[in-house]
Structures are given as C-alpha cells and as structure tokens.
Amino acid sequence: MMDPRLVQIQERFREIGETILVGSGKGGVGKSIIASTMALIMGGLGAKVGLLDLDLHGASIGWLFKGLKTEESKNGLIPPQLLGVKAMSIAFLSEERALPLRGAAKSEAITELLAITNWGKLDYLIVDLPPGTGDETLTALKLIPEPKGVVVVTLPSRLSGVVVSKLMDLLRALDVNVIGIIENMAWFEQPTRRVRMFGRGVGKEIARKYGVDFLGEIPIDPALNVAVEQGAAALLRTRFARALEKIIRRKILGRSRRT
C-alpha cells in the first residue's frame, strides 16, 4: 500500500533550498517569535522565505499572521504572505477552533499539512516546532527531507537546560543536524547594568556538552509584545529583532551551504 502524500512532500521540498527548524523541547521560550522574526528578517534580506507553523494547539505564529487566509489552487493550498514571507499554519484552516487530537491523528495532520501546502520555489523554509518531543516534531523530522538543521532555543535557567537536553538527545539519536543554540531572554537591560536573572545562562553549557555552536544571546525586550501587536514592520524595529538579525547574519546565513 502506497501513501501518495509522501511522494508529494518529496516533490514540494525539491523546490525548497534549505529548511531550518526552530525547536526547544521546552514551552514558552520564544520559538514561535524567533521563527517568525527570522523568516521576516531573511525575507527582508532578499531571500524567498516560507514560515511553517507546526503547532496544532496554539496558533503559534499567532498575532502576527492573524486572520490570513490560504488560497486554493490546482496544486494545493497557496500560503498567504506577510511582507513577502509566505506563512502556513493549521490555524488558517481551523478558524481558530480547538483541535483535540491524539497521537496518530496529529501525525496525520502534520503529514497532510506538508503535502497540501503549495510553497512554490523557496530559498528558505523556517519551521516553528511545537514544544515537547511528541508526534508533531517526530513526524516533521521523519518527513522533511535533509533539513539544514535545528536552531534550538533555551532560556538561561537550569530547568530549561534539562528540558532542552532531552530534545538534544533526541536530535542526536535521530542524527539530525543542530545548527546551534540560542539563549533567549538572557538578560534584562537596566539603565546602569545588565541583570541576569538566572546568573550565567545554560546556553553555552549545552552547546559545549553536545559539541554544537552557541549562536548567541537575545535579551528580554519589554517592547516586544507591543510591537508584535502593531505588526511585522514594528517587530522588525525591536531590540529583539536586531539581536536576532545579528545572529542570523553571523551564524546562520554566513555559513550556508547552498544546494
């Protein structure tokens, strides 16, 4: 018995240059905002970029892409665009309703989403992974052919380090490349000094332990959430976005292997 979706997915990805997954294992660490902002920054640098939200439970790329609609075509669903970035999320189809899905059904939904989305030609596809190491993440890692790798996001805290290590172990076991570690919410800027609530963060430690790159730190930006509500252009002007852009230019685009 043959599953035509698997062939469809292979063919879709033949049109996509590099796939970068953004994950953590831990919830609420900034995966979605990092993935979305990364897509917008790379788009702004002139690349053709797609952003795929694989969180089936929260419209994770949320606010920024709220209310966008896909367009039907003979060859699948065409993702809507924001500042030239094509974005796809199951939330565009579920009309913001809850999706109480169990194990195997989650895998089916992810497979379907990968098969149905008609990205066309892309230089980069940024994939926003849900928290945890469950069905969505496992299915994505199984079906996405030769991803460039995973950008792993951690908070500075010890607890985050423990949870993120579980994802690192999984990626190692599955032989998936890790592009590097980003430590988000690393410090908080006060007029006279940087406050590190968690002391020296765990990001560098994890990178060393697993022999991967430490990509950099992103500070807590109190203006971030207001900017997100104002939209993509405001988001790109935040301190958060500037810190991320530096990481992208130095550590991600700088060492791209073009295929």
Place this chain on the structure above:
Amino acid sequence: MHEWAIAEGVVSAVSKLAEERGKEVMRVKIVVGELSGYEIEVLDTALKSLSIDTPLRKARFEIVVEPTQFKCNFCGFEWGMPEVRGQLAEIFGSENAETPMHYIPELAVAFLKCPKCGSPDFTITAGRGVRVAEVELA
C-alpha cells in the same frame, strides 16, 4: 479542487515503483476517503492526463470511495457522515459545502461533535485520505 495535487502524488509514486521493476502499469486501485470530498470524475481526469508519458499510460484506474467512520473516544459511539450532515449544514451552510476537512481530514475534530454525547474527542477510524491499495504491473 486539490484532486490534481493528490493525482500527481499517485502518478509519481506508482511510476517510481513501475520504473524500479522495469514494467508497465496495467491497473491501479485507489481508495478515497469520503471525508476528503474528492470529486471522483475530476480525480479520474487528473490521473489520466498526468499518466500520459509515464509507465501508467495504459493503466486502468479503479477508484473506490470508502465511507468515513468516526468513533468517540469518550462514550465509544460510532457513526458515519450521514449522522453529521445536520452539523455540516449548520456550520458551512450546506452539507455539500467545500470544507477545510477536505484538505486535512483531522480538522473534523474542530468542527464536528459526537452525535451522542457531544464530545469533540473522537477518532476517524475509516475513510479519511487517499491511498493506493493495489497496483498491477505487466
């Protein structure tokens, strides 16, 4: 509308198999889940047009629609599409409307409820997507 996309998947998958074996395809049996809402004629036309210049050029396509079955994870009730026609009509205006479930059958849990207990926690046990059930080579 997306019959062409899935037809392309079917033709590529079967072509690959035939090429590997160095044979031609005589018959393909495709099982289509009722929930996917595919128009059989459109699917058939798409399959035939896409098969020209492939090892499927002589193939006969047998398309079978498999009725969709749901099972409630809460009360155990099992049902099919006829039992949720009313719900479909209410949400989408017509029981035959184009729905997001045609693209991703799992979205059923976002829109439908168990007709017996009202739970949205149910599983699609049959008739969801499209699969190639049989391929005859010669």
